[in-house]
Amino acid sequence: MSIPYNRVALIGLGLIASSMFWALKRAGFQGQVTGYARSQATRDTARRLGLCDHVYDSAIDAVKDADLVVLCVPVGAMGAVATEIAPYLKPGCTLSDVGSVKKSVIEAVSPHIPEGVHFVPTHPMAGTEHSGPDSGFASLFDNRWCLIVPNGADEDATRRLEDFWHALGANCERMEVQHHDLVCAVVSHIPHLIAYTMVGVADDLNRVTDQEVIKFSAAGFRDFTRIAASDPTMWRDVFLTNKEATLEILGRFTEELFALQRAIRTGDGDQLFDYFTRTRAIRRGIIDAGQDTDAPDFGRGKAAK
């Protein structure tokens, strides 16, 4: 698939940007990729890894003449970066971002966009618990969804950006801003918060040592700690900026949890069984939809019969 840009600028060089670069290389991208990161250490690492064709010491230099500029910084930093680079964006270019929250990013970035620049927000739903320029890999987006939130952007610019993400391996789906933030609160933000909480509880408990928690963590807890190891800055910003939806879903979650807690206290086995049977069916649907593997031992390597 051909990539409809000659020069792509990646602002912020963490897991997502570095994966985008390797995926661009894999796709045979012939144009230039420029990069910028705020910290000298990150820029040094990126240069050492050969990440981007050129890493600049200034965001302004990195975006000059770019046909596509992608903001890959934490959600809370999007506004400041947009303010800085906006006057230097090439007329007709596309500005995008990869933030996990869309309403607050649009509110922070849109006012700075010059006439003739197309702002098309996106959200590639892919990640690992690792962060930084050395954590990226070319297949991160393969068969994952990239949500596109055009919010009234130019149709041609939006289509070009969809072609770009397809070339990186992702599937695209357009979504309305508010709906995006609610869906993501459900399938991503609140699960992360809960994982963080559970790992914190385990660590706090006096009668169970950290040593025991670590040593005996089986499937259930292991998966929680994986999630809870994600980048703290990114997730802090997600919760601060998607406050409305996360608080709503949290309310629903505690309501539901209290109902199960009551079933445990009263010994209502039927209610527990029915609940667990229903959630199992949802899982089957996720496998059928091709969003995960069905390998034994959660697909973790040594599981061959």
Add this chain to the structure above:
Amino acid sequence: MSIPYNRVALIGLGLIASSMFWALKRAGFQGQVTGYARSQATRDTARRLGLCDHVYDSAIDAVKDADLVVLCVPVGAMGAVATEIAPYLKPGCTLSDVGSVKKSVIEAVSPHIPEGVHFVPTHPMAGTEHSGPDSGFASLFDNRWCLIVPNGADEDATRRLEDFWHALGANCERMEVQHHDLVCAVVSHIPHLIAYTMVGVADDLNRVTDQEVIKFSAAGFRDFTRIAASDPTMWRDVFLTNKEATLEILGRFTEELFALQRAIRTGDGDQLFDYFTRTRAIRRGIIDAGQDTDAPDFGRGKAAK
């Protein structure tokens, strides 16, 4: 490693028992393995798969002359099975179980054990979201912990059982009954309950369709649905029988979650950042302890650079 039994009986032929059988074969076990399952369909499947050297239609026939009998049924069914087979156990043999809760199993099984039979409860901490006789595989227990809860059992019998689990690939650690149930509530039972709840909330929400939940489930939610697909009968019994510890940990969990919810509501980014940083460190400890892989994309196959 040599296996110190000539005849092993597996009562209940689900994920754990079938994995034990394949692990015994892998270990070169030369003795006989007999099996029994309550349902005709499970027995038929086991026979078709070649699971066990002989599958009997009665638990009593399966345990006769066995040197080791392992109860691999849901925790709530342990007492009834023990009552049935107890009079037919060979003098000097070892009776064990693989239940996830130990206090209630010991209370249900111990009163039926005849003089001269050694009851040594165990809990192999390994599993997948699959269940049934066709879900087992030989490497399930490799490098996982098998908790041994001797509870006053004969030392020689306990050591033989530890040798058995080592031969199946597991590491063994002895634990006191009450402590076992608390540790498991923290690292396994409550994480499962929370995963079930989160999947249920997602499914309930009217403004987000099941289709969307399934389609867009990324890392965080995918891991939850994996956990929440585990066997409903097994988990119902776990919560009904480990009531005290699960209710205690649930109380701590909601307390902690409300503190984070308050930080989101008041916009306290420092509190969120500090919390997320602490849980990330716990995760690093789990990797260092060798309980999980550090592979990108959660070690799920396509993650090569």
